[in-house]
Amino acid sequence: MSALFTLFQSTRRTLRMFLHEVWLVAANRRFVAALFGIPLAMTLLVNLALQDHGPPPDGLAIVDRDQSLVSHRLTNQALKWRGLSVATLETADPDAYVRNHPDTVILVLPAGLQGSVEAGRSLQLEVVANRATQSRAGMANLVAYNLGIEVEVLAGAAATARLDASRRGADENAAAASAVRTTQAGYNIHRARMTTSVVGAPQLPTFGTQARFATDEGISLVEFVGLMLAFAMVHDREGGRLTRLLWTRLRLSQLALAKGASIFFFTGLCLAAILAISIAFGMAPGPSIGALALISVAAAIAVTGYSMLILGIGHWAPHVVQLLGVVATVALSVFGGVIWPADSLPGLIRFVGTLTPNEWATEAYHALLLHGETGGAELWRPVIALAVLGVVQALVGTRLLVYAMRQSH
Amino acid sequence: MASSEAVTAAHSDSLPHDVRLVAHEIRFRRRHHEILKGISLELEPGRCLGIAGPNAAGKSTLLGTLAGWLHPSEGHVELNGRHLHGGVPPEVGFAAQEVSVYPHLTGRENLKLFGELYDLDRQPLERRIDELVDRFELEPWIDHEAVHYSGGVARRLHLCIALINSPQVLLLDEPTTGLDPSSRRNLLGNVVDLLQDGVSVVMTSQLLGDLEVVAHRLMVIVDGRRELYADTDELVAQLGAATLYVELAQHHGNGVDLDGVPGVISWKVEPNAVIARLADTVAPLHAVLERLARRGLHAARIEVQPPSLEQMLKELVPDL
Numbered sequence: 001m002s003a004l005f006t007l008f009q010s011t012r013r014t015l016r017m018f019l020h021e022v023w024l025v026a027a028n029r030r031f032v033a034a035l036f037g038i039p040l041a042m043t044l045l046v047n048l049a050l051q052d053h054g055p056p057p058d059g060l061a062i063v064d065r066d067q068s069l070v071s072h073r074l075t076n077q078a079l080k081w082r083g084l085s086v087a088t089l090e091t092a093d094p095d096a097y098v099r100n101h102p103d104t105v106i107l108v109l110p111a112g113l114q115g116s117v118e119a120g121r122s123l124q125l126e127v128v129a130n131r132a133t134q135s136r137a138g139m140a141n142l143v144a145y146n147l148g149i150e151v152e153v154l155a156g157a158a159a160t161a162r163l164d165a166s167r168r169g170a171d172e173n174a175a176a177a178s179a180v181r182t183t184q185a186g187y188n189i190h191r192a193r194m195t196t197s198v199v200g201a202p203q204l205p206t207f208g209t210q211a212r213f214a215t216d217e218g219i220s221l222v223e224f225v226g227l228m229l230a231f232a233m234v235h236d237r238e239g240g241r242l243t244r245l246l247w248t249r250l251r252l253s254q255l256a257l258a259k260g261a262s263i264f265f266f267t268g269l270c271l272a273a274i275l276a277i278s279i280a281f282g283m284a285p286g287p288s289i290g291a292l293a294l295i296s297v298a299a300a301i302a303v304t305g306y307s308m309l310i311l312g313i314g315h316w317a318p319h320v321v322q323l324l325g326v327v328a329t330v331a332l333s334v335f336g337g338v339i340w341p342a343d344s345l346p347g348l349i350r351f352v353g354t355l356t357p358n359e360w361a362t363e364a365y366h367a368l369l370l371h372g373e374t375g376g377a378e379l380w381r382p383v384i385a386l387a388v389l390g391v392v393q394a395l396v397g398t399r400l401l402v403y404a405m406r407q408s409h
Numbered sequence: 410m411a412s413s414e415a416v417t418a419a420h421s422d423s424l425p426h427d428v429r430l431v432a433h434e435i436r437f438r439r440r441h442h443e444i445l446k447g448i449s450l451e452l453e454p455g456r457c458l459g460i461a462g463p464n465a466a467g468k469s470t471l472l473g474t475l476a477g478w479l480h481p482s483e484g485h486v487e488l489n490g491r492h493l494h495g496g497v498p499p500e501v502g503f504a505a506q507e508v509s510v511y512p513h514l515t516g517r518e519n520l521k522l523f524g525e526l527y528d529l530d531r532q533p534l535e536r537r538i539d540e541l542v543d544r545f546e547l548e549p550w551i552d553h554e555a556v557h558y559s560g561g562v563a564r565r566l567h568l569c570i571a572l573i574n575s576p577q578v579l580l581l582d583e584p585t586t587g588l589d590p591s592s593r594r595n596l597l598g599n600v601v602d603l604l605q606d607g608v609s610v611v612m613t614s615q616l617l618g619d620l621e622v623v624a625h626r627l628m629v630i631v632d633g634r635r636e637l638y639a640d641t642d643e644l645v646a647q648l649g650a651a652t653l654y655v656e657l658a659q660h661h662g663n664g665v666d667l668d669g670v671p672g673v674i675s676w677k678v679e680p681n682a683v684i685a686r687l688a689d690t691v692a693p694l695h696a697v698l699e700r701l702a703r704r705g706l707h708a709a710r711i712e713v714q715p716p717s718l719e720q721m722l723k724e725l726v727p728d729l
Binding site: 009012016017020024028240241243244245246248249250251 | 476478503505507509510511513522525526527
């Protein structure tokens with residue numbers, strides 16, 4: 001019971017300190033603007049400038065030149081097609097319209113459609129598409145195709161009814177019109193001859209410029225966020241505040257844990273924001289959002305470890321920490337393969353690169369986004385490396401912090 | 410004149426039995442440099458020990474050791490009969506020389522943070538904060554960010570933080586540094602109130618006048634050594650009512666002997682002056698001048714100064 005109470009108290013203290021560290025940052029609006037403003041503004045600008053191509057044009061416009069019962073029903077069926085933007089259009093020149101609106105495919109229901117169908121002859125529907133986007137207009141073409149099938153079916157029903165009426169000596173026109181109405185009422189284009197649902201594995205997204213920025217450069221930006229937080233925490237030593245905290249019941253291990261947790265919180269938040277902005281602007285998140293989140297958590301742990309190391313150095317050698325921190329963070333980008341591909345670097349530098357979060361984070365993101373790996377060794381190896389790297393660096397940083405605190409008085 | 414060690418011995422015998430904080434022959438070394446060289450002391454409830462000394466004498470290190478924050482290389486510190494090690498115990502409140510408050514938190518938020526880190530529950534903590542705010546007259550400022558506080562208000566908040574968990578022993582490192590006379594007076598008044606509540610206080614200061622106001626006992630440290638350790642009352646008694654300064658018309662004070670002059674507590678001769686500590690302001694003056702005249706010495710200028718503990722300590726400890 002006593003051990004449980006002690007655990008409860010120490011957890012409460014650590015949590016209180018964590019909230020304090022978060023509040024110190026969050027309440028300082030200028031610092032927050034500086035901390036997140038640069039990475040997020042860069043992400044926004046890059047995404048505005050380097051958008052990957054979005055999904056294919058799925059707009060279908062129907063020009064009804066027949067204005068008959070049959071054409072109205074065809075139009076209504078198309079309008080109910082899920083996953084496709086369908087609208088009616090009144091234009092005399094579909095070619096000109098599509099030339100000006102390349103993301104729209106036009107289906108023209110020709111004049112005389114109903115008469116032709118009731119006569120038992122199908123009339124060819126006209127599809128107008130822009131050459132630049134035609135290959136990506138699969139869904140609209142599918143709807144047009146299925147409507148074409150329906151016209152064939154209606155014409156077939158009318159022809160059959162006419163033949164039957166002729167045999168019975170009945171009114172052929174009335175029989176044909178009735179057959180067309182009955183067939184169309186029961187016709188469901190979703191059950192047409194051509195399949196109307198997209199099945200099979202989704203197409204693997206490409207690793208475009210947005211994804212490259214969000215992951216490769218994103219890690220470097222988050223490292224700078226971690227670096228700024230570490231610098232701010234070094235300044236926290238001013239006025240003896242850090243020492244004063246340790247004169248309470250708060251232990252140094254709890255203090256280090258709270259600081260590490262707050263760095264993890266902010267770096268994780270920043271990385272999530274960078275990815276969210278990129279996804280909102282069209283970056284493909286890969287085959288598994290869960291795997292993307294897992295890699296990002298591991299990357300944030302690694303960056304937290306790095307920041308804790310800088311924090312420890314900052315307390316141990318406060319006069320050099322700023323220069324050292326900036327140089328080290330740039331070096332991480334260079335050695336970690338962000339600026340030049342890691343494979344093109346010389347052997348020794350390549351080895352140094354394996355000690356940086358950048359190298360492993362890049363490898364993990366590439367495994368997911370480029371190779372579609374969602375659980376194999378190709379993904380787990382860098383994820384585990386990131387977590388280990390973070391924990392080891394955090395422990396070294398904490399050790400330096402303890403040493404510096406003991407020496408400082 | 411009595412030597413400092415003699416004074417120490419005289420007062421060690423009269424210590425009460427109810428001792429709260431004890432230091433036994435503390436030595437503290439860092440990188441082959443001995444900062445504290447065998448310092449001992451005792452402190453009772455409701456008593457204040459004032460520690461004076463030049464810069465780098467080891468005052469702050471001594472406080473750090475008494476707090477349990479620094480582990481002595483030799484010797485040990487006991488609080489209520491328990492050895493201190495591994496951190497500052499909750500019975501000790503420590504206000505370092507630097508004001509350590511979070512500038513972008515309000516005074517109340519600062520107190521709440523430190524109180525919660527002492528594991529105080531919400532309601533007792535809020536009551537304690539109200540009590541301290543009231544006692545230290547912080548009401549007008551307590552809900553403003555500490556960055557806007559004057560030096561005196563910030564230092565009062567700093568002191569409140571040290572008191573948030575109601576410690577038995579309060580360690581104050583140069584608490585009046587940088588304060589204007591009014592703030593200084595207020596802060597010393599607060600310390601006196603705490604002493605009346607039974608809190609034991611150890612306070613360092615460069616300003617001997619401050620120590621004279623609050624300290625029951627004085628310690629002077631020079632280069633890590635305890636040069637003086639005496640009850641303030643005893644020292645004040647030795648001060649007398651006044652100091653007589655006689656500048657001689659002659660350029661020497663040869664043959665001066667004021668022993669036996671009624672009302673003269675102690676005396677000394679400087680190259681062309683005689684300085685005597687008087688039990689009474691006026692009465693011995695005539696006798697001193699008469700004794701000098703008997704030796705053929707005449708006063709060129711006479712000055713009677715009020716007693717000064719600072720002057721006396723400087724005489725007792727020339728390196729101070």
